[in-house]
Amino acid sequence: MVRRGLASWWVIAVAVAVAAAAGSGLSAAPTQGGTLVIGLDQEPPTLDPHASPSAVTYQIISDVTESLLYEGADGKIVPWLATGYKLSPDGKSFTFTLRQDATFSDGAPLNAEAVKWNFDRITSPGYKAGIALTALTGYAGSTVIDDHTVRINFKAPYAPFLTYLAGGWLAMLSPKTTPAEGDAVNQKPVGSGPFVVSEYAPKDHITLARNPQYTRRAPWSDHQGPPYLDRIVWRIIPEAGTRVTTVQSGETQMISFQSVPAAVLPRLIADKSLRVEKTPYPGVPRTWLLNVRLAPTNDLKVRQALEYGLNRAAFVESVYKGLGTVACAPLTLYTLNDPALCKTYAFNPQKAAQLLDEAGWKMGSNNIRQKDGKPLALVINSINYGAGNLPEIELLQGQLLTLGVDARIKSQARPPWYEDNYHCATNGPVLFLRDPDVNGLYALFASVNIGGNFNWACYANPEIDRLLAEGRVQFDPAKRRALYLRIEQILLEQAIAVPLVDELSVWVMRGTVKRTAYNYSAYPVLSDVYIAK
Amino acid sequence: MIRYISTRLLATVPVVFGVTLAVFSMLYLIPGDPVKMMLSEFATSPEQIATMRAQLHLNEPFAEQYGRFVWSAARGDLGRSIRDRRPVTAEIVELLPATAALAVAALAFSAALGITLGIVAAVRQNSWWDLGSMMVALVGVSMPSFWLGLILIFIFSLRLGWLPAAGGGGALHLLMPAFALGLGASAIIARLTRSSMLDVLRMEYINTARAKGLAGRSVVLRHGLLNALIPIITIFGLQFGSLLAGTVIIETVFGRPGIGRLLVAAILNKDFPLVQGVVLFVAVFYVLINLVVDVVYAVVDPRIRYG
Numbered sequence: 104m105v106r107r108g109l110a111s112w113w114v115i116a117v118a119v120a121v122a123a124a125a126g127s128g129l130s131a132a133p134t135q136g137g138t139l140v141i142g143l144d145q146e147p148p149t150l151d152p153h154a155s156p157s158a159v160t161y162q163i164i165s166d167v168t169e170s171l172l173y174e175g176a177d178g179k180i181v182p183w184l185a186t187g188y189k190l191s192p193d194g195k196s197f198t199f200t201l202r203q204d205a206t207f208s209d210g211a212p213l214n215a216e217a218v219k220w221n222f223d224r225i226t227s228p229g230y231k232a233g234i235a236l237t238a239l240t241g242y243a244g245s246t247v248i249d250d251h252t253v254r255i256n257f258k259a260p261y262a263p264f265l266t267y268l269a270g271g272w273l274a275m276l277s278p279k280t281t282p283a284e285g286d287a288v289n290q291k292p293v294g295s296g297p298f299v300v301s302e303y304a305p306k307d308h309i310t311l312a313r314n315p316q317y318t319r320r321a322p323w324s325d326h327q328g329p330p331y332l333d334r335i336v337w338r339i340i341p342e343a344g345t346r347v348t349t350v351q352s353g354e355t356q357m358i359s360f361q362s363v364p365a366a367v368l369p370r371l372i373a374d375k376s377l378r379v380e381k382t383p384y385p386g387v388p389r390t391w392l393l394n395v396r397l398a399p400t401n402d403l404k405v406r407q408a409l410e411y412g413l414n415r416a417a418f419v420e421s422v423y424k425g426l427g428t429v430a431c432a433p434l435t436l437y438t439l440n441d442p443a444l445c446k447t448y449a450f451n452p453q454k455a456a457q458l459l460d461e462a463g464w465k466m467g468s469n470n471i472r473q474k475d476g477k478p479l480a481l482v483i484n485s486i487n488y489g490a491g492n493l494p495e496i497e498l499l500q501g502q503l504l505t506l507g508v509d510a511r512i513k514s515q516a517r518p519p520w521y522e523d524n525y526h527c528a529t530n531g532p533v534l535f536l537r538d539p540d541v542n543g544l545y546a547l548f549a550s551v552n553i554g555g556n557f558n559w560a561c562y563a564n565p566e567i568d569r570l571l572a573e574g575r576v577q578f579d580p581a582k583r584r585a586l587y588l589r590i591e592q593i594l595l596e597q598a599i600a601v602p603l604v605d606e607l608s609v610w611v612m613r614g615t616v617k618r619t620a621y622n623y624s625a626y627p628v629l630s631d632v633y634i635a636k
Numbered sequence: 637m638i639r640y641i642s643t644r645l646l647a648t649v650p651v652v653f654g655v656t657l658a659v660f661s662m663l664y665l666i667p668g669d670p671v672k673m674m675l676s677e678f679a680t681s682p683e684q685i686a687t688m689r690a691q692l693h694l695n696e697p698f699a700e701q702y703g704r705f706v707w708s709a710a711r712g713d714l715g716r717s718i719r720d721r722r723p724v725t726a727e728i729v730e731l732l733p734a735t736a737a738l739a740v741a742a743l744a745f746s747a748a749l750g751i752t753l754g755i756v757a758a759v760r761q762n763s764w765w766d767l768g769s770m771m772v773a774l775v776g777v778s779m780p781s782f783w784l785g786l787i788l789i790f791i792f793s794l795r796l797g798w799l800p801a802a803g804g805g806g807a808l809h810l811l812m813p814a815f816a817l818g819l820g821a822s823a824i825i826a827r828l829t830r831s832s833m834l835d836v837l838r839m840e841y842i843n844t845a846r847a848k849g850l851a852g853r854s855v856v857l858r859h860g861l862l863n864a865l866i867p868i869i870t871i872f873g874l875q876f877g878s879l880l881a882g883t884v885i886i887e888t889v890f891g892r893p894g895i896g897r898l899l900v901a902a903i904l905n906k907d908f909p910l911v912q913g914v915v916l917f918v919a920v921f922y923v924l925i926n927l928v929v930d931v932v933y934a935v936v937d938p939r940i941r942y943g
Binding site: 142145146148306308338342344348349351352353355517522 | 722
């Protein structure tokens with residue numbers, strides 16, 4: 104009797120489990136159609152991928168335009184419009200073979216001529232290019248070999264090219280309908296992707312419509328053909344409180360968490376109808392660059408004391424409320440990871456105090472360290488966005504005070520902030536840099552960039568310059584990795600910068616929005632998205 | 637009447653010139669190099685900065701630059717936005733209808749609420765109605781509009797789900813913003829209507845009208861209100877200016893497109909041509925509105941045009 108009872112319970116349990124699995128949508132077919140409304144924090148200056156300096160542009164058009172290669176969140180570079188490539192023996196030319204079946208949404212063929220036209224456009228002298236131009240440093244023209252083979256030439260071997268090609272900035276626009284300038288390309292760029300820009304209402308919204316002619320499979324996708332959604336509407340809602348309300352009330356189904364105070368997050372996590380998605384950013388984390396030419400940060404021991412004495416975990420906990428992870432190196436761990444990096448400067452306030460003592464800075468009566476009658480004072484360069492001191496800067500100041508350092512915050516508008524950085528006038532700014540390639544370190548630490556963008560540690564080290572130059576021409580992934588780890592090791596030993604937080608790109612969406620994905624640069628790719636009933 | 641209008645029109649000319657001079661001088665009064673500031677978001681070379689200086693004619697004498705600025709502005713060319721390179725005039729014209737709709741709706745709401753409260757308070761002076769109306773007015777003028785906007789969103793969008801929080805759509809999208817924007821102005825109009833009505837209701841002709849046997853409402857509204865409205869019309873012109881200023885906040889809070897948002901974004905982006913263009917446009921518009929108010933004032937009150 105007992106056995107039969109147990110058996111029947113088993114059957115019921117299994118039946119319930121199967122029913123639950125079927126109902127949960129794990130094997131449910133995607134819903135066709137519908138509109139996804141996404142709340143953005145700011146309007147992009149332009150939707151032209153070649154001209155934009157702003158990440159917001161690429162957040163919007165990552166489904167409208169396509170590139171030759173694609174790098175997903177897993178860091179693997181896969182073919183997209185190009186089926187393969189060959190590197191010339193001298194490393195200066197890349198020969199790409201293109202797909203035969205790709206066309207732009209206006210019907211123009213996506214062939215070698217089109218690829219050449221795109222790269223020539225970005226680098227043409229009269230054209231006001233954006234980030235895309237920095238990705239083509241040393242470009243020396245393209246050669247059309249045949250309809251579907253094109254060779255891209257550079258003045259010198261250029262290893263970062265493949266990552267930048269896969270990062271989304273070097274998107275392909277149609278030569279047929281893209282004029283040189285003006286509203287058409289700034290508001291409705293014509294690409295080859297699963298969506299097209301159908302409407303642009305300035306300061307209000309941007310509408311993307313499904314491209315029914317899209318017959319290929321996007322590299323992040325699991326299905327071939329056009330997307331499930333009819334439309335994606337990107338709404339510009341700068342006010343953080345209003346934006347959060349819209350996703351809670353369902354007025355929007357997804358929002359960017361940019362510029363929303365982190366303290367709001369627990370409320371959204373607790374809301375069972377919402378889902379929070381976090382993607383790490385590649386590039387340079389939120390970092391305090393230390394000016395090596397200005398006292399007291401010109402002293403290695405002082406710099407190292409700062410590395411030991413600052414509690415990075417406190418930043419993540421209190422200011423970022425968990426929307427980030429502790430940074431250990433000049434590049435985020437997502438970009439380049441190695442266990443040795445985080446071991447270099449584990450939080451050790453005693454060691455920091457010891458180093459400062461060794462440097463001659465003894466604790467004074469007012470809890471500020473002194474040497475030769477002078478207090479240990481420094482100036483942090485901070486941007487003022489109009490709402491008072493930034494919380495991470497204030498936390499930095501507070502932590503420095505416990506070490507006996509009198510840190511002053513110079514809070515100013517962006518232009519004078521830039522000026523002070525160009526002139527090495529303060530003890531350093533706090534900044535971050537989004538870059539899919541390790542080559543991002545070049546902008547920050549190559550001596551040629553002192554007085555420009557962005558060597559604001561004013562650091563000149565011939566060995567670093569040599570290693571950075573070598574890294575740019577080194578194509579072997581293992582050798583490249585070793586090179587950049589060596590660069591990071593030197594930068595850490597010299598304590599040129601204090602990395603604080605590896606930041607995350609955060610999006611909040613309703614539970615009914617399924618199959619969102621992000622590429623390596625943390626831009627959302629949404630052609631697989633559907634809204635469940 | 638024609639002479640009145642033409643003198644008024646002539647008087648606005650020096651005002652408009654003064655405004656253009658102030659707006660144009662902004663570029664020079666800001667500390668720092670204006671070109672470097674404008675291009676600070678982009679990585680630039682010294683050649684690019686030199687090209688921009690030449691393009692903006694910054695190497696010419698001040699008077700020449702000012703003349704060029706005024707001449708272009710008179711022809712409708714306010715330059716190009718640095719950030720998205722579109723003509724400033726085009727951007728303003730594109731967003732003008734949305735702001736106009738908001739300002740007109742807010743003005744209509746504030747007039748309706750303010751005048752009603754004012755009449756009620758005046759007619760029932762010193763009663764609970766009077767006290768109550770003036771309390772409502774006081775609360776309205778004390779609340780910051782952005783706070784009121786956020787409270788409205790919280791109640792009507794989040795909790796009740798009746799109204800959309802953001803966007804520039806139709807009438808439903810206009811209700812909360814118009815209310816938030818107009819409440820402060822309605823308070824001022826209420827107080828002014830009350831005192832103006834009190835003055836008018838004491839006049840001899842009101843007694844005459846009552847003696848003639850006219851109904852109370854007709855007396856108050858036709859004989860009283862129309863005369864009481866004269867100072868209120870003047871206030872409308874001034875209130876329109878503060879409403880335009882209020883659109884900056886309300887458009888940001890409610891995510892509505894409009895001139896206010898355009899100005900805020902331009903300031904934050906150091907987009908000088910756009911800031912100059914919008915400020916000039918708003919200032920000239922304000923001057924013209926007050927000109928219209930002056931003319932209406934003269935039409936409504938014959939004593940003005942002949943006195």
